[in-house]
Amino acid sequence: MSKLEINDLRVSVDTEDGPKEILxxxxxxxxxxxxxxxxxxxxxxxxxxxxSIAGHPKYTITGGTVTLDGDDVLAMTVxxxxxxxxxxxxxxxxxxPGVSVSNFLRTAKTAIDGEAPKLRTWVxxxxxxxxxxxxxxxxxxxxxxxxxSGGEKKRHEIAQLELLDPKVAVLDETDSGLDIDALKIVSxxxxxxxxxxxxxxxxxxxxxxxxxxxxxxxxHVFVDGRVAExxxxxxxxxxxxxxxxxxxxAAAAS
Amino acid sequence: xxxxxxxxxxALEVDKVESHLHPAGSFEVADHEAPTGREEIWRFTxxxxxxxxxxxxxxxxxxxxxxxxxxxxxxxxxxxxxEARSLRGISGLVPNTRWAARVLAEVPSSLLIDVPAxxxxxxxxxxxxxxxxxxxxxxxxxxxxxxxxxxxIVVLNHTGSSTIAAVVEIAVGDGxxxxxxxxxxxxxxxxxxxxxxxxxxxxxxxxxxxxxxxxDVVRMDANVTYDGPGGSAELLxxxxxxxxQHIEHRIFADHNAPRTKxxxxxxxxxxxxxxxxxxxxxxxxxxxxxxxxTYEENRNLVLTDGCQADSIPNLEIETGEIEGAGHxxxxxxxxxxxxxxxxxxxxxxxxxxxxxxxGFFNDLIRQVGVPSIxxxxxxxxxxxxxxxxxxxxxx
Ligand SMILES: Nc1ncnc2c1ncn2[C@@H]1O[C@H](COP(=O)(O)OP(=O)(O)OP(=O)(O)O)[C@@H](O)[C@H]1O
Ligand SMILES: [Mg+2]
Numbered sequence: 001m002s003k004l005e006i007n008d009l010r011v012s013v014d015t016e017d018g019p020k021e022i023l024x025x026x027x028x029x030x031x032x033x034x035x036x037x038x039x040x041x042x043x044x045x046x047x048x049x050x051x052s053i054a055g056h057p058k059y060t061i062t063g064g065t066v067t068l069d070g071d072d073v074l075a076m077t078v079x080x081x082x083x084x085x086x087x088x089x090x091x092x093x094x095x096x097p098g099v100s101v102s103n104f105l106r107t108a109k110t111a112i113d114g115e116a117p118k119l120r121t122w123v124x125x126x127x128x129x130x131x132x133x134x135x136x137x138x139x140x141x142x143x144x145x146x147x148x149s150g151g152e153k154k155r156h157e158i159a160q161l162e163l164l165d166p167k168v169a170v171l172d173e174t175d176s177g178l179d180i181d182a183l184k185i186v187s188x189x190x191x192x193x194x195x196x197x198x199x200x201x202x203x204x205x206x207x208x209x210x211x212x213x214x215x216x217x218x219x220h221v222f223v224d225g226r227v228a229e230x231x232x233x234x235x236x237x238x239x240x241x242x243x244x245x246x247x248x249x250a251a252a253a254s
Numbered sequence: 255x256x257x258x259x260x261x262x263x264x265a266l267e268v269d270k271v272e273s274h275l276h277p278a279g280s281f282e283v284a285d286h287e288a289p290t291g292r293e294e295i296w297r298f299t300x301x302x303x304x305x306x307x308x309x310x311x312x313x314x315x316x317x318x319x320x321x322x323x324x325x326x327x328x329x330x331x332x333x334x335x336x337e338a339r340s341l342r343g344i345s346g347l348v349p350n351t352r353w354a355a356r357v358l359a360e361v362p363s364s365l366l367i368d369v370p371a372x373x374x375x376x377x378x379x380x381x382x383x384x385x386x387x388x389x390x391x392x393x394x395x396x397x398x399x400x401x402x403x404x405x406x407i408v409v410l411n412h413t414g415s416s417t418i419a420a421v422v423e424i425a426v427g428d429g430x431x432x433x434x435x436x437x438x439x440x441x442x443x444x445x446x447x448x449x450x451x452x453x454x455x456x457x458x459x460x461x462x463x464x465x466x467x468x469x470d471v472v473r474m475d476a477n478v479t480y481d482g483p484g485g486s487a488e489l490l491x492x493x494x495x496x497x498x499q500h501i502e503h504r505i506f507a508d509h510n511a512p513r514t515k516x517x518x519x520x521x522x523x524x525x526x527x528x529x530x531x532x533x534x535x536x537x538x539x540x541x542x543x544x545x546x547x548t549y550e551e552n553r554n555l556v557l558t559d560g561c562q563a564d565s566i567p568n569l570e571i572e573t574g575e576i577e578g579a580g581h582x583x584x585x586x587x588x589x590x591x592x593x594x595x596x597x598x599x600x601x602x603x604x605x606x607x608x609x610x611x612x613g614f615f616n617d618l619i620r621q622v623g624v625p626s627i628x629x630x631x632x633x634x635x636x637x638x639x640x641x642x643x644x645x646x647x648x649x
Contacts, residue, residue, distance in 0.1 A: 095592075098613025099613035111601045143613070
């Protein structure tokens with residue numbers, strides 16, 4: 001089971017002029033095994049949605065609910081959410097100087113599983129995943145995200161996705177900054193993760209090109225902190241040719 | 255961690271105040287007044303807690319045991335009389351404080367570590383200084399002499415309870431490769447005032463690592479001058495201050511010869527009420543010192559409320575012909591973004607903090623480059639963390 005339900009979610013951030021509402025009532029359900037794409041213009045609140053689901057302290061939830069298989073996600077701490085089965089591949093992964101990738105991965109895996117992974121198989125698993133993502137084995141001894149290229153950071157996020165194997169993955173613009181080969185490699189990683197069948201994926205993107213490799217079941221157009229339109233994969237093609245203009249204008253008029 | 259890296263120019267602004275890097279030193283005790291605390295070089299130090307070491311405390315019979323290993327080819331022994339006197343000033347030190355002048359004039363013996371020319375000592379020379387009575391005010395002089403093209407590592411390991419003023423002189427011969435590590439792992443009540451003065455020979459490589467965990471007041475001045483062109487100095491520091499502790503590190507790289515290098519990295523963590531650390535990084539590039547390179551960096555990680563970290567880089571440049579000069583200084587709390595990233599992978603807040611602190615010190619511990627103490631330093635960092643960040647009831 002992996003059902004993520006977001007209901008009328010409202011989120012604000014603190015600014016110098018007081019709180020500013022960014023999410024203005026987001027409702028979205030990701031059922032078992034579904035892949036949803038969220039597409040929207042810059043600043044529409046896509047990352048805010050992703051971070052709010054993951055529990056970033058910068059965002060204040062002012063209304064609504066988020067549940068994972070019926071459990072109240074908003075009541076959980078950040079690490080509890082991850083242990084409950086949520087994963088966020090970040091748009092801008094954070095550097096952690098002095099902490100090696102291998103130490104980080106092992107610590108995370110131990111936390112998620114509640115016990116240390118078996119050394120033998122674990123090393124093999126890590127090396128296998130790094131290789132599939134075309135990351136050099138020396139990667140494991142480098143500091144987390146430090147000095148990684150943009151593409152390496154994104155592939156490192158997907159390596160974590162595969163190794164930690166959550167129930168629901170939120171991918172925030174994992175495709176941006178990738179060349180076509182890297183995009184294929186990353187997409188294959190996501191598809192391997194999805195292959196289990198009951199995994200939920202929330203794929204945030206600007207561009208339709210990743211949707212050629214990762215097939216969405218639903219597409220949502222995100223404008224001004226809300227879902228402005230919903231449809232099947234064909235909606236992505238329409239956005240590709242027409243852009244967000246009409247939705248942005250409609251949102252401005254309302 | 256939020257990091258601010260300033261250009262050379264902003265460091266230069268500091269120098270609008272009168273330079274304190276050209277003191278006229280003297281071996282005569284009478285030429286020095288006891289400090290009042292208002293002097294630039296004393297303004298951060300809690301003089302009241304020094305038990306008179308900085309002024310006129312009696313230097314009593316030592317209550318600090320001193321033991322060492324003697325690798326083949328090296329002479330290590332306590333010397334007195336004329337030989338001890340002949341060692342005063344072997345680093346080029348001319349005291350600029352009353353206390354250092356007193357140590358050189360009044361302490362009857364010296365610990366001599368003599369590594370002859372062309373001798374390579376693989377095994378670290380470890381001198382254990384273990385304090386047994388904090389009510390005894392005492393002083394010591396250590397003279398390290400490394401011959402040309404010698405290679406050695408010396409570790410001064412301070413434990414227990416002492417109230418001690420120490421002058422450590424280090425003469426690094428031409429082409430030698432020398433590391434001096436000083437570990438201040440004192441008990442809570444120790445008071446330790448020290449001055450490490452090194453003179454780095456032509457084309458020699460000198461590494462100094464200051465590691466301070468324990469003690470009530472620990473102040474160390476680690477200074478370097480050069481005995482010819484091409485010398486290189488790496489000044490490393492790692493400190494961890496707990497509630498009420500004062501840990502002060504000052505460095506002074508005096509580029510008095512052309513094409514010399516200095517590279518300083520000091521990192522500290524602070525936790526608990528009134529934990530106070532001070533880092534003052536003085537670099538002087540004299541007129542003759544063309545083509546030098548210098549970089550100094552101090553980073554502090556503040557783990558709890560109520561701590562204070564002072565960090566002052568100070569660069570004085572008297573020649574325009576330098577290869578490179580820079581500095582960075584940053585004091586920060588835990589970075590929320592780092593903690594969030596780690597926690598978003600299921601790692602608890604405490605464990606995330608632990609990872610970040612270890613990560614903060616890891617590179618530096620490796621740079622110290624003495625495998626036998628790497629492990630110990632990691633464990634000490636862990637033990638320090640256990641006092642606060644990892645305490646069971648810590649929120
Ligand atoms: N601290 C803040 N103060 C003011 N506005 C903020 C703050 N943090 C975020 N915002 C605003 O919130 C809005 C939504 O930002 P968010 O990062 O969620 O957008 P996005 O849809 O992910 O954009 P992009 O496509 O560029 O990644 C933006 O207009 C942003 O400027
Ligand atoms: Mg975004």
